Amino acid sequence: MREVYxxxxxxxxxxxEVVREMIPYYTEVYGNPSSLYAPGLRAKEGLTNARQQVADxxxxxxxxxxxxxxxxxxxxxxxxxxxxxLKDKGNHIITTKIEHHAIxxxxxxxxxxxxxxxxxxxxxxxxxxxxxxxxxxxxxKTILISIMMVNNEIGTLEPIKELAAVAKxxxxxxxxxxxxxxxxxxxxxxxxxxxxxxxSAHKIYGPKGIGALYKRKGIMMPSFIHGGAQENRKRAGTxxxxxxxxxxxxxxxxxxxxxxxxxxxxxxxxYLWDQIQAKIDLVRLNGPxxxxxxxxxxxxxxxxxxxxxxxxxxxxxxxxxxxxxSACSSGSLDISHVLAAIQVPMEIINGTVRFTVGDFTTKEDxxxxxxxxxxxxDTLRKLSPVTGKEGW
Amino acid sequence: xxxxxDTVMDHFLNPHNVGEIEDPSxxxxxxxxxxxxxxxxxxxxxxxxxxxxxxxxxxGCGSAIASSSMxxxxxxxxxxxxxxxxxxxxxxxxxxxxxxxxxxxxVLAEHAIKNAIWDYAEKNGKHYAGLEGYNPTEDSEExxxxxxxxxx
Numbered sequence: 001m002r003e004v005y006x007x008x009x010x011x012x013x014x015x016x017e018v019v020r021e022m023i024p025y026y027t028e029v030y031g032n033p034s035s036l037y038a039p040g041l042r043a044k045e046g047l048t049n050a051r052q053q054v055a056d057x058x059x060x061x062x063x064x065x066x067x068x069x070x071x072x073x074x075x076x077x078x079x080x081x082x083x084x085x086l087k088d089k090g091n092h093i094i095t096t097k098i099e100h101h102a103i104x105x106x107x108x109x110x111x112x113x114x115x116x117x118x119x120x121x122x123x124x125x126x127x128x129x130x131x132x133x134x135x136x137x138x139x140x141k142t143i144l145i146s147i148m149m150v151n152n153e154i155g156t157l158e159p160i161k162e163l164a165a166v167a168k169x170x171x172x173x174x175x176x177x178x179x180x181x182x183x184x185x186x187x188x189x190x191x192x193x194x195x196x197x198x199x200s201a202h203k204i205y206g207p208k209g210i211g212a213l214y215k216r217k218g219i220m221m222p223s224f225i226h227g228g229a230q231e232n233r234k235r236a237g238t239x240x241x242x243x244x245x246x247x248x249x250x251x252x253x254x255x256x257x258x259x260x261x262x263x264x265x266x267x268x269x270x271y272l273w274d275q276i277q278a279k280i281d282l283v284r285l286n287g288p289x290x291x292x293x294x295x296x297x298x299x300x301x302x303x304x305x306x307x308x309x310x311x312x313x314x315x316x317x318x319x320x321x322x323x324x325x326s327a328c329s330s331g332s333l334d335i336s337h338v339l340a341a342i343q344v345p346m347e348i349i350n351g352t353v354r355f356t357v358g359d360f361t362t363k364e365d366x367x368x369x370x371x372x373x374x375x376x377x378d379t380l381r382k383l384s385p386v387t388g389k390e391g392w
Numbered sequence: 393x394x395x396x397x398d399t400v401m402d403h404f405l406n407p408h409n410v411g412e413i414e415d416p417s418x419x420x421x422x423x424x425x426x427x428x429x430x431x432x433x434x435x436x437x438x439x440x441x442x443x444x445x446x447x448x449x450x451x452g453c454g455s456a457i458a459s460s461s462m463x464x465x466x467x468x469x470x471x472x473x474x475x476x477x478x479x480x481x482x483x484x485x486x487x488x489x490x491x492x493x494x495x496x497x498x499v500l501a502e503h504a505i506k507n508a509i510w511d512y513a514e515k516n517g518k519h520y521a522g523l524e525g526y527n528p529t530e531d532s533e534e535x536x537x538x539x540x541x542x543x544x
Binding site (some may be wrong): 347 | 395404405407410421424425426428429430431432449450451452453454456457
C-alpha cells in the first residue's frame with residue numbers, strides 16, 4: 001500500500017545527510033565535550049560548528065544560541081526564567097489564545113504557583129494578532145510578551161516585527177515561539193527585533209529530542225538546569241552531542257534550501273487545496289485565505305457533516321497520515337483551542353483536518369490523497385445523520 | 393499498537409446496519425454535532441414485541457460508529473424489554489473494550505436506542521418497565537453523555 005505522510009508540522013523524517021553527520025558522534029566522536037583531552041575536544045568542536053549553523057539560520061550570534069531538549073523546553077525556560085528574573089519589576093505576561101500548549105500550560109502554571117497575571121490576546125478570524133491590541137494590553141507590570149511566529153494548526157504568519165516593535169517601545173521583553181516558522185519562513189532575529197526565539201530540530205528534518213533558545217546578548221535570565229558548565233552554565237547536563245550536530249546540519253540544509261523548500265511546499269499545498277475544492281463539496285478553509293500570509297505547507301480544512309477522527313482513521317487505513325482538530329481525536333476530548341479562538345463553530349471544528357506537505361511529498365501523493373479523501377468523505381457523509389437540512 | 397482493537401476497527405471500517413428504515417416502528421436521535429457525536433436509530437418491531445430490524449446513521453469518531461454498529465447488531469432479534477437492558481457497558485464488552493477516554497461514545501448508542509423504543513412505545517400506547525419515568529423530550533441536558541472541558 002502506498003504511504004503518504006502529510007503531517008510535516010507534527011514532525012519530519014530526518015534527512016539522510018543529517019543522519020550521516022550524526023552517526024560518528026555516537027560511535028567515534030563519543031568523548032564528553034566537557035573533557036579536556038582530544039576526544040572531548042573533538043566532540044566540543046561538533047557543538048561549536050552546530051551552534052554556528054543554527055545561529056546562521058536565524059541571523060544570530062552563536063553565543064546567543066542555547067541548546068535545549070526540545071522547543072517546549074525553550075518555551076518553558078523563557079517564561080519561567082523571565083518571571084523569576086523580573087519578579088521585582090512586575091508579574092504580568094501577555095500571550096495569545098492560539099499559542100502552543102508549551103506556552104499556554106506554562107502560563108497557567110505561572111499563574112497558579114507564582115502569582116503571575118496572564119493576558120491571552122484575542123485573534124481575528126484568520127488568527128492574526130493585532131499590534132494595537134497588544135499595545136493596549138501592556139501595563140507597567142508587564143515583563144514579557146510571547147507570541148508565536150507561525151501558528152501550528154492554521155498556519156497564520158503573525159506580524160512579529162510590528163509586535164516586537166510595540167514591545168520595544170514599552171521596554172518589554174519579547175519572545176516568539178518559532179518552532180513552526182524555522183526553516184519555513186526567512187528569519188532574522190536582528191531585523192525582527194525579538195529578544196528570545198524558540199526552535200526545534202525535528203520540524204526541520206533533524207532529530208527529535210533537541211531544540212534551541214535564542215537569547216539576545218546581554219539579557220539576564222536564570223539557568224534552567226543546574227549542575228554544570230554546559231551551555232554557558234545556563235543549561236547544565238552533558239550535551240546530546242549527536243542530536244546537536246544533527247540539528248546543526250538540518251539548520252544548514254534548511255538555510256541553503258529555504259527558497260526551494262518554500263516553493264515546493266507552496267506549489268503542492270496549492271495543488272492539494274485546488275484538488276480538494278474540485279472533488280469535494282461543502283468544505284471550508286480555516287486560517288488565512290491569503291496564502292502569502294500562511295505557513296507555506298499548511299492547509300487546514302473542515303468537511304461539513306462528518307467528524308475528524310473518523311476521517312483520520314479512514315485515511316490511515318488508506319496509508320495517509322494527517323491530523324485533526326476534532327474533540328474526539330485520540331488522547332483528549334478538548335476541542336482545538338486555536339479553531340475556537342478564530343470562531344469556527346463547534347460542529348465545524350469537529351470535522352477539521354490539518355494537512356502539511358513537505359520536501360518528500362510528490363504531486364502523485366496529493367492525487368492519491370485527494371482520491372482517497374473524496375471516497376472517505378462520501379462514505380462518512382452517507383453514514384452521517386446530519387445533512388444540513390435541519391439547519392447547520 | 394493501534395488506537396482500537398480489531399473488533400472495534402472491523403465495526404468501524406465495515407459497519408453493520410447502516411441506513412434508515414422507511415416508516416419505522418420507532419425512531420430515536422441522540423447527541424448533536426456540536427457535542428462531537430450524534431446517532432439516529434430506526435427500528436422495526438413485530439406483533440410479538442421483537443425487534444426485527446434496526447438501522448443507524450452516526451456522526452462521530454471511530455468508537456461512536458463502531459458502538460452504533462455493534463449495538464444495532466445486538467438488539468436485532470431481541471424483545472423490546474431485552475433491548476432496554478442493553479447498556480453501554482454491555483456494548484463495550486461486546487466490542488472487547490474501548491480506550492477509557494472513549495467509553496462515553498457507547499452511551500450514545502444506548503440512549504439513541506432507548507429513544508427509538510420510547511418513540512415506538514408512545515405511538516403504540518405501550519408501557520415498559522425499562523422506560524419508567526423516561527422522557528427524552530424533557531431531559532435532554534440532564535444526563536448529557538459528554539463533558540467537554542472548556543477550551544484553555
